Structure formats: C-alpha cells, structure tokens
Amino acid sequence: AQKITQTQPGMFVQEKEAVTLDCTYDTSDPSYGLFWYKQPSSGEMIFLIYQGSYDQQNATEGRYSLNFQKARKSANLVISASQLGDSAMYFCAMRGSRGGYQKVTFGIGTKLQVIP
C-alpha cells in the first residue's frame, strides 16, 4: 500500500524567505511519481511540481523545487522567495506503478502562512 506522510500541520514563513515543506512516502512499487499541489482558500487544487522516482536530478519549477532523497523516501517542497500569495494548503501526493498508475495517494497537507 502507498502512504504519504506530512508531519507539519502548519508552517509560518516571512515574506521573501525560503521555506521547506516536508513529505515522506512509503511504497513497494518499482516506479512512481511524486507531486505537490497547492490549495488556496478558494478550494481549487493547483498542480505545482513533479518528481519521478528514476529522475537523477531534483525537479524545479520557477520558485518551487523538490528535494528528492530516494533512500530516505522523502520529497520535500522548497519554496524560495515566499510571497503573500503562497499562503495556502500544500499537499504531497504519489502515483504508483502498481495497477497501471491509476491511483493517487495524498498526504493530509501542510498549511503555509506567509507573514508580511
């Protein structure tokens, strides 16, 4: 079974500073994908960044980067130069290869608040 663990229910960061949101995972699938989503207070889920289990380099998308440590089964999201608009819930998710990549497992999320 797949499992995603996000141990930080809430985080605060000063505007313009960097912040790391933690995510650990557990799976027996030989290949898998890891995703981060942002959910503002309005409710929509926004895809941010993807990391493949066989990718040699950490993924980056603008101010978002993923610190992927496969041996530790962690996929932490790093947001650089935080902005007020980054205040939201952030979810880590995994899509495994078992069953044809059909299912996606989400963590319980981390609420990030950016302080001016």
Next chain:
Amino acid sequence: SQTIHQWPATLVQPVGSPLSLECTVEGTSNPNLYWYRQAAGRGLQLLFYSVGIGQISSEVPQNLSASRPQDRQFILSSKKLLLSDSGFYLCAWSVAVGSNQPQHFGDGTRLSIL
C-alpha cells in the same frame, strides 16, 4: 487545451435527500476520472476512480455511488444523504497511463447536509 467542469459549486441538502454531482472533461479522450472528498481542514479521500466508460472502482464503503455514462462524464450520486456526507467534493482527471501524469482538478462542490 483540456478543461474540467464541475457543478454545482455549492449545495445545501437535507438529510435523506438524493444527490447528483456532475463532472465533465473537455479536450482529451479516455481520461482517468476521480472523485475525492475533503473534510474541513483535512486531506483528500479518494472515493471512486474510473479508467473507462462503465468502469468504476470504489475505494471506501459508503452510501455514495459513481457512474461514467460517457467517456468524459463522471457522476457522483446518493439515494439518501447522511450528515457525514458533508464536505468538499473534488473531481479530477489525468492521462490514463504513466506515473508522471498529474491530476487536474475541478473547482469543487461544497456540500452541506442539514
């Protein structure tokens, strides 16, 4: 480009009433389709997913059901709503194959049961 539509945006229903939430996707064929429920301040609970017309997989036992009458249409239903069915319901689609394919979500439906 692909778009996903989910409606209604908000719904207030009495206990015991029926439910029908609809989700449609445009601009892609044979997508995987998903229904999630999110309780207030919680993560996403996968309710159903579908890999094709008429093919529904249920993840949790409940009084909800799902149907996929057309390739890009996914419907969440209930014959009799319970108080515990309150929550935020999200529909999502993804490309069918590949671990690198993200899910794309609709705007969600806030369901309140009175």
